[in-house]
Amino acid sequence: MLLFLVKYPPIVSTMVCDAGGLSAPSSAPPWAGPVLAAEILYKHDLEVEAVIPALIASIIGYSVFGAWSGWNPIFVTHGSLAFTSPPQLLYYVVLGLLCGLIGLLYARGFYGITHRFHRLRLPKWVKPGIGGLLVGLIGLVLPQALGMGYGWVQVSMGPGLLSLPLWVILALPFAKILTTGLSIGSGASGGIFGPGMVIGAMVGASVWRLCYHVLPGVPDTPGPFVIVGMMALFGGIAHAPLAVMLMVAEMTGNLSMLAPAMIAVGISSIVVGDATIYTSQVPSRADSPAHRLQLSFPLLSTLAVRQAMTPSPLQLSPQHTVGGACVLDARGNLLGVLTLADSGRVPLGERGSRRVEGAMNRDVLAIQPDDTLDVALEQLTSHRIGWMPVVEVETATGGRHLIGRISTQEIVRAYREALAKGSRRMRGLVESTVMLEAEIEPGMRLAGRPLREAQLPTESLVVSIRRQNELLFPRGSTVIEPDDLVTFLVSPSGEERLRAYLAERVERTEPILLH
Incomplete structure (x- = not known):
């Protein structure tokens, strides 16, 4: 049960408890509690994520109540009530x-x-x-x-x-x-x-x-x-x-x-x-505080943090605002964050001698590069902070290696850039993959070429081509035409190479093949 409380937001945890209590007095299998947990929050929607944890809580509540108070229903019906007319x-x-x-x-x-x-x-x-x-x-x-x-x-x-x-x-x-x-x-x-x-x-x-x-x-x-x-x-x-x-x-x-x-x-x-x-x-759900951010900006759930973050080490430009800096150990692992507020709490007379480790904040909110931007924006807004570090967690040591930082301004910039592009990122059908959908424009390296000559980046695969109202399954001889909607399957590490490939424009000396 604790796994569900960790995985799902607190609002779902509350519904789990309600579902268990409401289902306990019934004598039939307690299906109503989980359904109520999904229905009761909204007038015209369902909280689908609540069903599984609510089902577990409902069964537990039903079993405990029945063992204590018996298994009889609250109301006893008289005779047969079958609907036959x-x-x-x-x-x-x-x-x-x-x-x-x-x-x-x-x-x-x-x-x-x-x-x-x-x-x-x-x-x-x-x-x-x-x-x-x-x-x-x-x-x-x-x-x-x-x-x-x-x-x-x-x-x-x-x-x-x-x-x-x-x-x-x-x-x-x-x-x-x-x-x-x-x-x-x-x-x-x-x-x-x-x-x-x-x-x-x-x-x-x-x-x-x-x-x-x-x-x-x-x-x-x-x-x-x-x-x-x-x-x-x-x-x-x-x-x-x-x-x-x-x-x-x-x-x-x-x-x-x-x-x-x-x-x-x-x-x-x-x-x-x-x-x-x-x-x-x-x-x-779009009106709920728990989902408003995600459903108001659905494109953010398809964009990864690595697409918007500022890489580390940071190079400040005159337009940057300084809100704080990350503190690292000798291996580049994140130890904490030192903000202007942290520095301001150090007395003036001690600022020349106080070490960073004595003033920094060790309880740091961080995010991983493959998390989506809607998750990042929700974390930033719910904790009322302007930026947070982006880290890669080392499985063997548990260290958090700093690779960059993400801020609300960078999320908004990535969102606007994604709106302007003709490509759309989706979660892959296979674990640890990403699906990228792009509309082919004249001048792209793919346009007018058979797939075998397209020289796609490594770890990239064309899985489907939609041409007008026709869905094509690609072969090596299939020629990609302008206005085709092509779906790629790519690994997260190869996504940036594929995006760069799609962004390239070449001048054609040979005619474009059309079929």
């Missing part, structure tokens, strides 16, 4: 529409009450007291609105629903929205997932109670409507339809209602639109 889908369409509308009311009502409490100019310890008093008054009229509410969900799944007054069933979803907003919005502790499940369940129970013995084809038991109501309401307003469908199926130990649930959850999601119960939920 396609005309019933019309009822689930109506249920999905109602769940979407009440889901919107849940989100707006909850945050509306929360904002009103925030505007009250009262001590913070007074506000939960006011919220608790109002919740208690509601409980005197409607006791079913108090507490978690899972017990009433269980009652509503079976014949016990008929024993409840109709006004209680109809009022309970709205009362639950009110009590949740008053308790949590006033500053008390609690969550919005459990109440969301109860609200959705009671919406489904209300639809069944109003339709039973009135409309044809209504199921004999309210269980299907209650289960689908839970899925549709919270799955829509939380923008986690897949996870909530799986989670409710696990909580009830019943997978047979997934087919009508897809209809209801889909309609609920359409009704909800971009509204969400989670205010921190962003539209997509």
Whole structure:
């Protein structure tokens, strides 16, 4: 597990813990937690990197909880709930529409009450007291609105629903929205997932109670409507339809209602639109702080640090800004960095005698030449530094041999140069290789020559040629024509030689061969 926490960013580690905890109470294999970890962060996207570590955490949490508390599901369903009547889908369409509308009311009502409490100019310890008093008054009229509410969900799944007054069933979803907003919005502790499940369940129970013995084809038991109501309401307003469908199926130990649930959850999601119960939920990975840099500049993920770095030893020009210098041992290995801030912390009277090793910073952030520029830029911006050393790590000794430095200015320069070029770098299909895509222009050494006469640099291979709408597989006799899009496979060490080869222009004395 520690390997995943090291490999993935902290935000994924947090989701891993949540996935394990959420999956623990279910009795079926805990698939919902990993899916929730991937879905819940975004309105219209998935955090794919979270699935594998979340799956491991989910299994562990499920096993520990089951060993301690047993393996029974939270809710027990009555009888067979298999979906066998396609005309019933019309009822689930109506249920999905109602769940979407009440889901919107849940989100707006909850945050509306929360904002009103925030505007009250009262001590913070007074506000939960006011919220608790109002919740208690509601409980005197409607006791079913108090507490978690899972017990009433269980009652509503079976014949016990008929024993409840109709006004209680109809009022309970709205009362639950009110009590949740008053308790949590006033500053008390609690969550919005459990109440969301109860609200959705009671919406489904209300639809069944109003339709039973009135409309044809209504199921004999309210269980299907209650289960689908839970899925549709919270799955829509939380923008986690897949996870909530799986989670409710696990909580009830019943997978047979997934087919009508897809209809209801889909309609609920359409009704909800971009509204969400989670205010921190962003539209997509491109809007997330964890991915914004990479997805805003996708070209940076195809460029290597060695393409932008300043080689070592440094040669300063009048345009350079001096932010610090690297400190090396006799073998050229990085020991630390001495910046102007480090020098400024040395008292004036000691600057003539203080050695560099006593003033330098030994905790140095460094990067390797084959790392991509999006990683480098993220490191620089997250640590709020302007530059960092580029090192090659020696496997035998573990030493970090300095080969250059990289700064934000150099990254921007490399990005602009790459945009202006006709070549595009991609990760290779084989480990330790790079794929380079280039459009052939007149005057290039390749243009108009058979591949056998092209004199490509060593460790370079042409793997495909796209000519208009035709894909060609290269042979020695294949002639490269201007406007061809050629894909090369090259080793990282030979990439610069290939780029230099493609940048060369020659004057032709013989005619260009065209086929």
